[in-house]
Amino acid sequence: MDIRISGTEIKGAIRPGYEDILTAEALHFIEQLERQFGERRRELLDNRKKRQRELDQGNLPCFLLETKQIRMGKWSIAPLPLDLQDRRVEITGPVDRKMIINALNSNAKVFMACFEDATSPTWDNLIEGQINLRDAVNRTIFYQGENGRQYKLNESTAVLMVRPRGLHLDEKHVLVDGEPMSGCLFDFGMYFFHNALRLVQVGTGPYFYLPKLESHLEARLWNDIFVFAQKYIGIPKGTIKATVLIETILAAFEMDEILYELKDHSAGLNCGRWDYIFSYLKKLKNKEDVLLPDRSEVTMTVPFMRSYSLLTIKTCHQRKAPAIGGMAAQIPIKNDPEKNEEAFAKVRADKEREASDGHDGTWVAHPGLVPVALEVFNREMPTPNQIYSDKQQGITITEADLLEVPKGLITEKGVRQNIRVGIQYIESWLSGRGAVPIDHLMEDAATAEISRAQIWQWIRHKKGILDDGRKFTFQVYEQLKKEEVVKIKSKFGETMARLDEAIALFDQLIKEDEFIDFLTIPGYEIL
Numbered sequence: 001m002d003i004r005i006s007g008t009e010i011k012g013a014i015r016p017g018y019e020d021i022l023t024a025e026a027l028h029f030i031e032q033l034e035r036q037f038g039e040r041r042r043e044l045l046d047n048r049k050k051r052q053r054e055l056d057q058g059n060l061p062c063f064l065l066e067t068k069q070i071r072m073g074k075w076s077i078a079p080l081p082l083d084l085q086d087r088r089v090e091i092t093g094p095v096d097r098k099m100i101i102n103a104l105n106s107n108a109k110v111f112m113a114c115f116e117d118a119t120s121p122t123w124d125n126l127i128e129g130q131i132n133l134r135d136a137v138n139r140t141i142f143y144q145g146e147n148g149r150q151y152k153l154n155e156s157t158a159v160l161m162v163r164p165r166g167l168h169l170d171e172k173h174v175l176v177d178g179e180p181m182s183g184c185l186f187d188f189g190m191y192f193f194h195n196a197l198r199l200v201q202v203g204t205g206p207y208f209y210l211p212k213l214e215s216h217l218e219a220r221l222w223n224d225i226f227v228f229a230q231k232y233i234g235i236p237k238g239t240i241k242a243t244v245l246i247e248t249i250l251a252a253f254e255m256d257e258i259l260y261e262l263k264d265h266s267a268g269l270n271c272g273r274w275d276y277i278f279s280y281l282k283k284l285k286n287k288e289d290v291l292l293p294d295r296s297e298v299t300m301t302v303p304f305m306r307s308y309s310l311l312t313i314k315t316c317h318q319r320k321a322p323a324i325g326g327m328a329a330q331i332p333i334k335n336d337p338e339k340n341e342e343a344f345a346k347v348r349a350d351k352e353r354e355a356s357d358g359h360d361g362t363w364v365a366h367p368g369l370v371p372v373a374l375e376v377f378n379r380e381m382p383t384p385n386q387i388y389s390d391k392q393q394g395i396t397i398t399e400a401d402l403l404e405v406p407k408g409l410i411t412e413k414g415v416r417q418n419i420r421v422g423i424q425y426i427e428s429w430l431s432g433r434g435a436v437p438i439d440h441l442m443e444d445a446a447t448a449e450i451s452r453a454q455i456w457q458w459i460r461h462k463k464g465i466l467d468d469g470r471k472f473t474f475q476v477y478e479q480l481k482k483e484e485v486v487k488i489k490s491k492f493g494e495t496m497a498r499l500d501e502a503i504a505l506f507d508q509l510i511k512e513d514e515f516i517d518f519l520t521i522p523g524y525e526i527l
């Protein structure tokens with residue numbers, strides 16, 4: 001069956017149940033969103049390119065002169081709704097049916113359902129994700145595992161927040177006036193249209209996380225989208241609340257401005273550490289002194305990362321907004337209690353730093369880590385949040401602090417890990433899975449971006465030299481890649497259906513001199 005309503009045409013398959021999401025009314029709404037905001041989104045994407053060219057020519061990110069008044073002014077975001085005041089532990093995950101139930105039942109305060117880093121945007125994942133979220137909001141969601149185990153919601157569940165895709169991705173299965181529509185407007189629009197009224201009725205609201213913003217003008221776009229959407233379905237302005245991920249180096253220089261643009265709709269900021277590392281590398285890739293060591297060495301305690309997290313807290317608290325921490329990559333390790341305890345200790349230390357610095361909550365990747373993070377925040381944060389604490393007073397973070405280049409080594413082990421993780425992750429993404437465990441770490445689109453960006457840069461940077469003195473070149477890359485692919489094949493054999501395509505895509509990302517902005521853009525062409 002083909003669906004075509006007014007100027008909107010659905011190119012994706014219509015399986016049983018999909019018509020409940022792709023209703024005429026919902027399609028009319030997303031068509032309006034695209035017509036109203038699609039062009040502005042494209043202009044903002046062009047701005048990103050222009051900004052990248054300026055950075056490539058040697059300009060450095062800086063606090064903006066033209067918005068100094070906003071940074072100096074006395075203002076706060078609108079008061080937070082009751083159910084977003086205590087966000088001490090938030091679990092994240094893809095929009096998979098079983099995982100949604102597990103996350104909502106996990107005892108975390110919030111569950112962020114993710115269409116971005118943790119979801120491979122196949123048409124089926126997206127529409128099934130919308131069905132799952134609708135059923136979760138209606139509390140009718142139910143799942144039966146292959147082993148017969150049945151899953152349903154507990155009496156008390158986490159507050160739901162939804163992360164639509166970033167501005168950079170199209171939705172090729174939905175054409176509006178003959179062109180693919182914006183992925184972010186599709187995800188946001190469908191979730192909002194089907195759930196906002198019900199969420200308000202039951203005393204919560206349409207709450208969002210906004211990924212990968214690069215400027216306050218992008219926050220302004222989202223604010224205008226929210227105003228339009230609320231008016232469209234007849235709910236008061238300010239009902240939507242959104243937390244913006246500070247996960248690009250450019251956004252770190254515009255935190256006040258981002259909060260200001262969204263102030264009626266703001267639910268604070270979050271430190272998206274993995275995309276942040278990727279963005280630091282990508283945006284500054286042409287600077288001769290900018291070179292990151294092995295991925296495992298770029299932790300939250302290296303100076304530029306710590307500065308960014310402290311500035312996020314300080315900025316948020318000045319504006320009475322929550323500052324949520326980020327994701328430690330460790331996940332539980334089954335059948336090895338000693339290694340498992342080491343992983344938990346790393347997560348605990350990460351959460352202790354966040355809580356004692358003044359973060360108002362944190363992220364975990366796995367239900368098994370909820371008690372670890374809860375114990376730390378319960379101990380360190382007796383109040384629902386730390387918005388009124390004075391922990392950040394006296395701290396000043398400069399432009400130079402945000403840009404400080406970390407020290408450390410590039411090793412063959414680090415190169416091998418980047419190659420293996422990059423290829424394995426892309427294979428899984430192409431096969432429809434957007435978050436995977438690799439070497440006992442959570443890997444998703446953001447972490448994989450770091451892996452491939454490092455390889456790209458180390459080859460081209462004159463200081464891309466391994467700790468044993470070898471220059472890292474295309475030849476060394478080819479040799480190590482060959483060996484890593486053999487290891488992948490011997491471990492996974494025939495189960496990796498899209499390995500050849502993953503290797504080809506990884507190669508393209510490394511070999512094109514023009515840095516490819518997001519791996520998901522060429523990836524989406526073959527998804």
Ligand SMILES: CC(=O)SCCNC(=O)CCNC(=O)[C@H](O)C(C)(C)COP(=O)(O)OP(=O)(O)OC[C@H]1O[C@@H](n2cnc3c(N)ncnc32)[C@H](O)[C@@H]1OP(=O)(O)O
Nearest residue numbers: 092093099102103117118274327365366435436437442446
């Ligand atoms: C950089 C960023 O953007 S971070 C945010 C985006 N990334 C994410 O959200 C990743 C979230 N985490 C995950 O997807 C998963 O934890 C993974 C892929 C890393 C590991 O998943 P698995 O290999 O399935 O873990 P594991 O086998 O230990 O899972 C045990 C149980 O916990 C469940 N589970 C694991 N992680 C989650 C989660 N995040 N949410 C809900 N349930 C989860 C599993 O579904 C499984 O349930 P079951 O026992 O009922 O079958």
Ligand SMILES: O=CC(=O)O
Nearest residue numbers: 272273274275446
């Ligand atoms: O989205 C989170 C990140 O770390 O990236």
Ligand SMILES: [Mg+2]
Nearest residue numbers: 117272275446
């Ligand atoms: Mg991210």
